[in-house]
Amino acid sequence: MNLLIKNGLINDNNESYNADILIEDGKIKEIGIKLNNENNYEVIDASERLVLPGGVDVHTHMDLDLGKYRAVDDFYTGTVAAVFGGTTTIVDHIAFGPNGCSLHHKIDEYHKLADGKAVIDYSFHGVIQHVDENILNEMNELVDEGIQSFKIYMTYNNMLNDEEILRVLVKAKETGAVIAVHAENNGAIQYLRKYYGDNGKTEPIYHAVTRPDSTEAEAINRMIYLSEIAGYPHLYFVHVSTKKGLNEITAARKRGVKNIYCETCTQYLTLTEENYKKENYEGLKYIMAPPLRKHEDVEALWKGIEKNEVDVIATDHCPFFFKQKLDGKTDFRLAPGGAPGVEERMEIILTEGIKRGISVNRLVEKLSANPAKIFGLYPKKGTIQIGADADIIIMKKGNKIIEQKNRHGRSDYTAYEGFEVDYVVETTVQRGRILVSGCKLTADEGTGEFIKRKCKKGKED
Numbered sequence: 001m002n003l004l005i006k007n008g009l010i011n012d013n014n015e016s017y018n019a020d021i022l023i024e025d026g027k028i029k030e031i032g033i034k035l036n037n038e039n040n041y042e043v044i045d046a047s048e049r050l051v052l053p054g055g056v057d058v059h060t061h062m063d064l065d066l067g068k069y070r071a072v073d074d075f076y077t078g079t080v081a082a083v084f085g086g087t088t089t090i091v092d093h094i095a096f097g098p099n100g101c102s103l104h105h106k107i108d109e110y111h112k113l114a115d116g117k118a119v120i121d122y123s124f125h126g127v128i129q130h131v132d133e134n135i136l137n138e139m140n141e142l143v144d145e146g147i148q149s150f151k152i153y154m155t156y157n158n159m160l161n162d163e164e165i166l167r168v169l170v171k172a173k174e175t176g177a178v179i180a181v182h183a184e185n186n187g188a189i190q191y192l193r194k195y196y197g198d199n200g201k202t203e204p205i206y207h208a209v210t211r212p213d214s215t216e217a218e219a220i221n222r223m224i225y226l227s228e229i230a231g232y233p234h235l236y237f238v239h240v241s242t243k244k245g246l247n248e249i250t251a252a253r254k255r256g257v258k259n260i261y262c263e264t265c266t267q268y269l270t271l272t273e274e275n276y277k278k279e280n281y282e283g284l285k286y287i288m289a290p291p292l293r294k295h296e297d298v299e300a301l302w303k304g305i306e307k308n309e310v311d312v313i314a315t316d317h318c319p320f321f322f323k324q325k326l327d328g329k330t331d332f333r334l335a336p337g338g339a340p341g342v343e344e345r346m347e348i349i350l351t352e353g354i355k356r357g358i359s360v361n362r363l364v365e366k367l368s369a370n371p372a373k374i375f376g377l378y379p380k381k382g383t384i385q386i387g388a389d390a391d392i393i394i395m396k397k398g399n400k401i402i403e404q405k406n407r408h409g410r411s412d413y414t415a416y417e418g419f420e421v422d423y424v425v426e427t428t429v430q431r432g433r434i435l436v437s438g439c440k441l442t443a444d445e446g447t448g449e450f451i452k453r454k455c456k457k458g459k460e461d
């Protein structure tokens with residue numbers, strides 16, 4: 001697709017400047033002042049608008065099958081929500097498979113779930129739920145097939161023990177794959193959930209009480225030392241939610257630990273555990289793991305963005321209906337975990353970050369460039385430069401209130417009801433195709449493509 005985006009203020013991860021962007025065959029062909037339109041391409045006038053690289057959300061759970069529950073956005077509705085919020089690429093964290101299944105088992109299934117449905121480009125993180133020689137060998141195969149990252153869990157039924165984690169890390173070091181880890185201390189959480197539950201402490205606030213910040217910090221710390229033993233493979237902490245957890249990462253970097261990356265999510269930057277105390281069971285809407293934290297954690301994570309300690313802002317988009325969350329009415333442990341967020345991330349983070357005096361470039365780095373770099377998508381994705389995919393969003397300054405009625409996903413609530421945003425996505429372009437125009441959907445189902453991601457073998461930064 002061919003296009004000319006004129007007169008916009010381009011905001012990449014390292015600079016802002018006024019220029020036109022000429023798009024040919026879905027790629028950025030030329031960037032410059034007053035570009036000629038010799039071939040009469042369609043023109044978008046971006047005067048008084050911000051032009052940004054499309055968002056890259058590397059933590060979503062589309063169509064996630066949890067057994068009793070299934071996340072209510074599939075790869076169509078979830079990516080439609082994404083595109084309205086200015087996100088043009090996702091890397092989805094896939095569900096667990098049956099015990100003992102191969103790594104390919106779930107990846108094959110996810111290709112079927114996404115193919116013909118997604119309206120934006122996508123990839124998947126592999127998931128490792130047990131470890132043996134076959135699984136380790138399969139990591140090589142998947143890397144060759146463009147799956148450059150694998151998720152492991154330190155809690156839940158399919159968690160790995162320390163020996164298994166070490167074997168995975170050693171293999172990751174060899175292949176150059178990134179290991180994404182859900183870091184929470186399982187034993188402590190099991191103990192606390194039982195202790196409080198047995199004593200009738202089952203209101204939603206006990207979801208936060210039973211996963212204290214130390215459970216995150218301990219797991220992060222242990223993981224970092226295991227990584228040291230394995231020779232520092234690329235290690236990525238998903239959804240870091242606490243000051244204590246972030247402190248473990250910054251302390252490790254100070255003592256020379258290499259190749260660790262830190263993600264946080266919109267909710268940990270904007271919401272606190274006070275939400276669990278909402279009346280009429282509304283606190284259940286925020287049941288997710290890790291839980292929402294305290295004000296001082298929110299502040300520490302924003303400081304971490306300012307100081308470049310946090311690398312990525314993602315969403316952990318995993319929506320359910322409120323009526324499903326109400327299964328936790330008598331006991332928070334019975335509610336499915338997760339909340340929507342893929343649509344809100346770009347607008348909310350730009351609004352809140354700029355209010356805090358953080359540059360738009362720094363925010364673009366966290367929302368687009370860094371996730372693309374870490375997960376093998378850069379410079380195809382995550383940047384506005386010649387040769388990159390023309391994945392571009394145009395935002396206008398203005399005021400919008402986020403409400404359920406202006407959301408596009410399938411869930412019947414938003415965790416950000418009433419949030420005011422100052423930056424509104426008006427146009428979303430992917431590979432030169434206009435997916436949202438004037439806040440209206442123009443994308444066709446199934447036009448998103450699976451993106452093969454590449455490892456940076458042996459390279460350390």
Ligand code: MN
Pocket residue numbers: 059061093316
């Ligand atoms: Mn998740």
